[in-house]
Amino acid sequence: MNKTDLIDAIAADAGITKVAAKSALESFLKNVSETLKKGDKVALVGFGSWSVSKREAREGRNPQTGKAIAIAAKNVVKFKAGADLEASVNTAPPAKKKK
Structure with a gap:
């Protein structure tokens, strides 16, 4: 969608x-x-909540060359699903009919 x-x-x-x-x-x-x-945090009871977490700067590797590269610090958005959303996603789908 x-x-x-x-x-x-x-x-x-x-x-x-x-x-x-x-x-x-x-x-x-x-x-x-x-x-x-x-x-701040955004929470919709039953659906889920969004929050921001700080990711520290770190050293990574270029997968093609193996050379060390600096990865800058940044903020990342996290989403945690609520109980109602989890339950609706984890319900078993109807069984398919065999022909």
């Missing part, structure tokens, strides 16, 4: 226009990004 598919699904499920669904999705993404940029 891509962003356009998600907008279509939101519009259909909520009974709103695609323009309103797009606006709502973009607002959600903007607010999550801004909150993470400040270093």
